[in-house]
Amino acid sequence: MKRERNGESLAPKSFFTDFFSDVDRFFENDLFRMPAQIGRQMMRNMPATNIRESERDFTIEVAAPGMAKDDFNIDIDEGMLTISSQKEEDTTREEENFTRREYNYSSFSRSFRLPESVNAEEIKARYEEGVLKINVPKREEVNAGNRKRINIE
Incomplete structure (x- = not known):
């Protein structure tokens, strides 16, 4: 089954595509970036x-x-x-x-x-x-x- 969007052909999604995009979203979560954000926030408060x-x-x-x-x-x-x-x-x-x-x-x-x-x-x-x-x-x-x-x- 071939899908199209705006005239472009889209390949069918597989389980692996969904799995890896979910993993990417998990690591983009603020929990993993929190230490860097805290450090940047502290430096903003430092004169x-x-x-x-x-x-x-x-x-x-x-x-x-x-x-x-x-x-x-x-x-x-x-x-x-x-x-x-x-x-x-x-x-x-x-x-x-x-x-x-x-x-x-x-x-x-x-x-x-x-x-x-x-x-x-x-x-x-x-x-x-x-x-x-x-x-x-x-x-x-x-x-x-x-x-x-x-x-x-």
Whole structure:
């Protein structure tokens, strides 16, 4: 039996064609893509970060518009600088026939291993125009340019 659709000849379907298309649909299910989707979602919530190095210091810039300086925590523990934020919003709007309550929760945490050349006691941070800027100065003996050229024998 020959079938046609829009003037094109269609081969009869077999059991194997149906079986393999069902298997394909099974593996296309969101369950199997979930770990990748979670990773992408987490990266979307992670603010963009730039790190610049000069002779005297490192500058870390974290793009975080819409936040306040009190929303951030910056900690140093055993040479690890951690920038984190947790922000919760709860808004309630009452009108004549209904009450609307919305919750918003966002958080992130980024950690950076500090090189031994930094002066952790002098780290300073400021938040302005949606950007958290952290200045991580290097120790003076590193700034002095104690470079040594190694000759190759």
